[in-house]
Amino acid sequence: MEFVNLTRHTGIGSNCYWLSVRGTNIFLDAGSDPKVDGIGSTPDLRPLPPGTVDAIIITHAHQDHIGSLPVVTRQEQRCPVFMTPATAAIATIMLHNSVNVMMRQREELGLMEYPLYTHRSVDLCAQSWVHCGLRQRYNLTGERSENDDEVTFEFYNAGHILGSVGVLIRHKGKSLFYTGDVNFENQTLMTGAEFPEGGVDYLIMETTRGDSPVPVGFTRAGEEERFAKAVKEVISSGGSLTIPVFALGKSQELLAMLWKMRLRGEIGHLPIYIGGLSVKITTVYDSFAATTPRSHPELQILHEMAPYVLSGREIMTAQPRKKCIYALSSGMMTEHTLSNIFARRVLADPAQNLFFVGYSDPDSPAGKLRKARQGDDVVLDKEFPPVPLRCRVEEFSFSAHSNRDMLRNYVLLLRPSKIVLVHGDRPALDWFQLALFKELEGTEIIVPDIGAKYSLS
Numbered sequence: 001m002e003f004v005n006l007t008r009h010t011g012i013g014s015n016c017y018w019l020s021v022r023g024t025n026i027f028l029d030a031g032s033d034p035k036v037d038g039i040g041s042t043p044d045l046r047p048l049p050p051g052t053v054d055a056i057i058i059t060h061a062h063q064d065h066i067g068s069l070p071v072v073t074r075q076e077q078r079c080p081v082f083m084t085p086a087t088a089a090i091a092t093i094m095l096h097n098s099v100n101v102m103m104r105q106r107e108e109l110g111l112m113e114y115p116l117y118t119h120r121s122v123d124l125c126a127q128s129w130v131h132c133g134l135r136q137r138y139n140l141t142g143e144r145s146e147n148d149d150e151v152t153f154e155f156y157n158a159g160h161i162l163g164s165v166g167v168l169i170r171h172k173g174k175s176l177f178y179t180g181d182v183n184f185e186n187q188t189l190m191t192g193a194e195f196p197e198g199g200v201d202y203l204i205m206e207t208t209r210g211d212s213p214v215p216v217g218f219t220r221a222g223e224e225e226r227f228a229k230a231v232k233e234v235i236s237s238g239g240s241l242t243i244p245v246f247a248l249g250k251s252q253e254l255l256a257m258l259w260k261m262r263l264r265g266e267i268g269h270l271p272i273y274i275g276g277l278s279v280k281i282t283t284v285y286d287s288f289a290a291t292t293p294r295s296h297p298e299l300q301i302l303h304e305m306a307p308y309v310l311s312g313r314e315i316m317t318a319q320p321r322k323k324c325i326y327a328l329s330s331g332m333m334t335e336h337t338l339s340n341i342f343a344r345r346v347l348a349d350p351a352q353n354l355f356f357v358g359y360s361d362p363d364s365p366a367g368k369l370r371k372a373r374q375g376d377d378v379v380l381d382k383e384f385p386p387v388p389l390r391c392r393v394e395e396f397s398f399s400a401h402s403n404r405d406m407l408r409n410y411v412l413l414l415r416p417s418k419i420v421l422v423h424g425d426r427p428a429l430d431w432f433q434l435a436l437f438k439e440l441e442g443t444e445i446i447v448p449d450i451g452a453k454y455s456l457s
């Protein structure tokens with residue numbers, strides 16, 4: 001087996017990995033880099049001649065794993081793309097939304113290479129998607145197969161977002177496991193990953209939280225209690241609460257957490273405002289509630305929480321109302337998104353509250369805001385004047401990624417002969433490289449250079 005990292009930069013970007021198994025070419029994921037505009041946001045496919053990919057396997061529908069799929073399949077037209085049914089349902093929404101965003105950016109930012117693909121190319125691309133279930137072994141034509149002479153793959157629940165999987169690839173007695181993005185712990189909705197516990201020769205592993213030590217005494221349950229207490233304080237003071245969230249994953253986890261708080265009597269029926277993309281994705285979460293691994297399969301989020309939908313047009317004039325929660329995307333408060341526009345109205349008001357519940361890239365508007373202190377002028381969008389920070393800001397940690405200790409323990413359980421570290425910033429990769437080197441004698445640890453070929457077997 002040979003491995004090539006096709007992302008353009010080290011870090012969390014346009015995740016796409018080329019795996020060659022005795023002349024059979026497989027792409028693992030086909031993401032786009034949310035921090036880069038234009039063609040630079042897509043994977044660099046030059047190491048491989050067009051039309052030579054035999055299969056594409058998608059682990060989940062976050063943009064950094066599927067955002068370039070229509071670009072990749074344009075030059076791989078007869079290539080099947082394997083994913084779970086839930087990932088396919090979400091991917092359709094995410095990719096069509098990307099077209100809309102790119103069309104807008106073409107006008108607003110003058111990016112003439114946009115859109116990189118159209119609604120029609122998303123529909124064409126979707127024709128080659130093949131839905132695959134968990135814990136079933138398939139060959140690369142999508143048929144069930146136990147034949148070890150064929151290259152086969154098998155999906156394992158990754159516990160990250162709806163539909164997310166890790167993938168086990170097997171051929172002639174050798175096996176490789178790619179974690180995708182993984183969470184071993186239960187979240188409010190998603191149940192923890194169930195990955196293979198042995199028999200893996202080569203491991204490709206995400207390292208997102210390698211640079212984040214777990215605070216002493218931290219538990220998710222404790223964090224939920226702290227969050228509930230803070231929400232209650234906001235509501236009893238008559239204030240409103242803005243929470244930047246990703247439309248996919250974090251929105252649904254947050255709504256489920258608020259539902260649990262309501263069941264426990266900690267909050268009443270509060271008006272909750274969310275954006276249109278979050279509604280579409282929550283609809284998919286509800287439709288797969290009974291058929292995918294998750295807690296509270298009885299919960300139909302939209303029916304129970306009945307959120308109000310705030311459109312892109314309404315956000316331009318909307319003023320924060322009292323005793324309301326605004327759970328708006330994007331999670332990183334990217335310019336021109338609902339959370340960015342709304343937060344500019346909230347920031348300077350001491351009666352307002354802004355809570356962060358997940359990861360923000362340090363260079364994103366949310367990342368910059370999190371570093372600011374009370375009274376500092378904050379620039380959330382360069383096209384508008386800075387706003388002084390006077391509202392209450394709180395940070396909570398409800399990550400959809402495993403902490404580094406759990407990932408390290410997983411590696412120690414598997415003890416693969418080679419491990420490839422991906423999907424992390426340099427300090428995160430460095431931590432894993434050192435931690436695993438100390439504990440795993442005889443395991444080769446690879447931090448792959450971009451575009452370089454590594455022989456795994």
Ligand SMILES: [Zn+2]
Binds near residue numbers: 060062160181
């Ligand atoms: Zn993800």
Ligand SMILES: [Zn+2]
Binds near residue numbers: 064181
């Ligand atoms: Zn990711």
